Amino acid sequence: MDECNNAVTRITTLSPQDRLAALRARLHDAGLQGFIIPRSDEHIGEYVPPSGERLAWLTGFTGSAGMAIVLADRAAVFTDGRYTLQVRTQTDPALWECRHLTEEPATEWLKAHAQGQRIGYDPWLHAxxxxxxxxxxxxxxxxVTANPVDAAWADRPPAPMAExxxxxxxxxxxxxxxxxxEAAAELRAAKEAAVVLADPHSLAWLLNIRGGDLANTPLALGFALLHDDARVDVFMDPRKVPPATRSHLGNQVVVRPREELPAALDALRGRRVRIDAEATPAWFAERLRAAGAEVSPGEDPCRMPRACKNAVERDGARAAHRRDAVAMARFLAWFAAQAPQGGLSEISAANQLxxxxxxxDRFRGESFSAISGAGEHGAIVHYRVTPESNRRIAPDECYLIDSGGQYLDGTTDITRTLWTGPGPAPAGLRDRATRVLKGHIxxxxxxxxxxxxxxxxDALARRPLWDAGLDYDHGTGHGVGSFLSVxxxxAAFSRAARVVPLREGMILSDEPGFYATGEYGIRLENLLLVVPSTVPGAAKPFLEFETLTLAPFDRALVDVALLTVAERDWLNAYHARVLTEVGPALDGATAAWLAAACAPL
Incomplete structure (x- = not known):
């Protein structure tokens, strides 16, 4: 027993260099010269449980998007523009090259360094x-049939088991x-016998269930087969499904251990089975073809209906944002009083919010870990404060707080950039912040x-920055779920996004920004609901946005001279709405602060 414990201790305390060496030893044994490690887990999702954090375990990089490639003599981590600063601070430059996913793509790196080599990948972790x-x-x-990272990761956490x-x-x-x-009718119309659902968001939406397998997203991780007669086979540990949930699911939904998934796919021999290739591990199509089934490419039938919120979900989003706005107003008033004194830190501010x-009411947790960045940390787009990086929030500097809540009736996500005072913000900073605000409007x-x-x-939000020769290296907005993923x-506002027409009921973020590396970051974010628009004489249907988020923008960072009359009118009307809808729910002192923060410009 002591020998076993000592062995585990030696492995669990491996240095980053030793972890890389352990992986390379297993690649050598498998006859491979390299291996690809994505950020995703078996559900091809952005958020993964601790047991799926292979990329973080191997490299030290903890961002939500990225990939590593390990060869015998070199290794690289690839990330997008949100994480170019973070990845360099979290990885050892003696071990890892840091590359930009789009500007320095992995294909070019492989072409330059892996000619003639056999590079392994886990078909469960890649679409x-x-x-x-x-x-x-x-x-x-x-x-590969056995992931060599898992073999090297001796102290890998167990799979989550939340109900x-x-x-x-x-x-x-x-x-x-x-x-x-409705989903089964879509399958029958396409002459498909079943569809593989690998995205746990689809299980959550289709079956009206939520879980706790992830820190900030209320999912029960599992897979499912939806059949053309509306039956569903759910593959997850049966211990995660209590009697009340089994009763809720009904007789047409059967919960089966994940070990039965291969046999269930084999039973579809000779049938047409839909696979959403971009959202499903490659293993599924390989297994179905090997079983003699016909793989039919098509979109997950739950994805678009889930994105287009029904009337109850829209009203829930409005209500959740009104309640969230009360918490935000209390925080902003508290911050305005405390920040000029210089006694706050990034962690203490996030904890107070x-x-x-x-x-x-109905709060169930954060929708993501708050991005609380003061000064130069605000320029790190997806900065995550730690006890080691925790920085004092000084007077007369920029502070960025990007946060959100999970409520039973909706998911929120809001970013505000604040001037700590007590002195006035510099003219250059106000110029940049006002250009971001103009793009937001x-x-x-x-x-x-x-x-x-x-x-x-997407370009609408960038135009005011482009006019000054400026830009930002991330998308302008993402879709948001209904008590689901933030x-x-x-749909998304991004030059790199799929061309998915916006539809009534979608909720998306509006979050342009500007980042001065080593100095400050600015981002202003509200959530928008897509609603019908009435345009007199329009030849076709039009849409517009209803702003859901209700919180004032910091007047100290607004250069009124840069705003057009229409922009100033919009901002004044928005602030008036915030005061009307949020003010009555606040105590006297906070309500007075909000009235001043929302006063017309």
């Missing part, structure tokens, strides 16, 4: 198109039976014909 996009001449990509619980119809707005019937949210006030997609609108597809 088939993602593997196809990595293919380059002269490099052989090899699927799957019913999500009441009062919040879901539509019975699960109706959702299953969380404490205000905890007092709000331009998108929030857009009116557009049906059929327009997020990539078509990042929800398929």
């Amino acid at each position: 088939a198109p993602a593997i196809d996009r990595l293919a380059v001449p002269g490099v052989t990509l090899v699927p 799957a619980l019913p999500h009441p119809i009062a919040f879901a707005g539509k019975p699960a039976e109706d959702k299953r019937a 969380l404490s205000f949210r905890r007092e709000v 331009a998108l929030a006030t857009a009116r557009f014909p049906a059929g327009v997609a997020g990539p078509h609108l 990042h929800e597809g398929p």
Whole structure:
């Protein structure tokens, strides 16, 4: 027993260099010259449980998007523009090259360094198109049956075991039976016998269940087969499904251990089975084809209905944002009083906001760990404060707080950039902040014909920055779920996003920014609901946005001279609405602060 314990201790305390060496030893034993490690887990999702944090364990990089490639003599981590600063601070430059996913793509790196080599990948962790996009001449990509990272990761945490619980119809707005019937009808129309659901968001929405397997996203991790007769086989540990949930699911939904998944796919021999290739591990299509089934490419039938919130979910989002706004107003008033004194830190400020949210009805947790960045930390787009990085929030500097809440009736996400005072903000900073605000207003006030997609609108938010030769290296906005993920597809405001026409009921973020490396960061974010627009004489249907978020923008960072009359009128009207809808729920002192913060410019 002592020998075993000592062995585990030696492995669990491996240095980053030793972890890399342990992986390379296993690659050598498997006859591979390299291996690809994505950020995703078996559900191809952005958020993963501790047991799925392979990339973080191996490299030290903890961002929510990225990939590593390990060869025998070199290794690289690839991240997008949100994490270019973070990845360099979290990885050892003696071990890892840091590359930009789009400007220095992995294919070019493989082409330069892996010619003639066999590079392994785990087909459970990659969608088939993602593997196809990595293919380059002269490099052989090899699927493996046993992940060598898992073999090297001796102290890997166990899979999460939180219970799957019913999500009441009062919040879901539509019975699960109706959702299953509609999705099954879509399969029958396409002459498909079943569809693989690998995205746990689809299980949550389709079956009206929520879980606790992830820190900030209420999911019960599992897979499912939805059949053309509306039956569903759910593959997750049966211990996660208590009697009340089994009763809620009904007789047409059967919970089976994950070990039975291969046999269930084999039983579909000779049938047409839909696979959403971008959202499903490559393993599924390989297994179905090997079993003699026909793989039919198509979108997850739950994805678009989930994105287009029903009437109950829309009202829930409005109500959740009004309650969240009370917590935000209390925090902003508290911050305005405390920040000039210089006694706050990034952690203490984030904790105070969380404490205000905890007092709000129906609050179930943060929708993500708050991004609380003072000064130069605000320039790190997805900065995560730690006890080691925790910085004092000094007077007369910029502070960025990006946070959100999970409520039973909605998910919130809001960013405000604040001037700590007591002195005035510098003119250059106010110029940049006001350009970000102008871009935010331009998108929030857009009116557009049906059929327009997020990539078509992204430039509206960038125009005021482009006019000054400036830009930001992230998308302008993402979809948001209904007591689900704070990042929800398929629509987004981004040049790189899929061209998915915006539809009534979608909720997206509006969050342009500007980042001065080593100095400060600015981001201003509200959530927008897509609603019908009335345009006199319009030849086709039009859409516009309803702003859900209700919190004032910091007047100390606004250069009124840069605003047009229309922009100033919008800001004054927005602040008047915030005061009207939020003010009555506040105590006297906070209400007085809000009245001053919302006074007309």
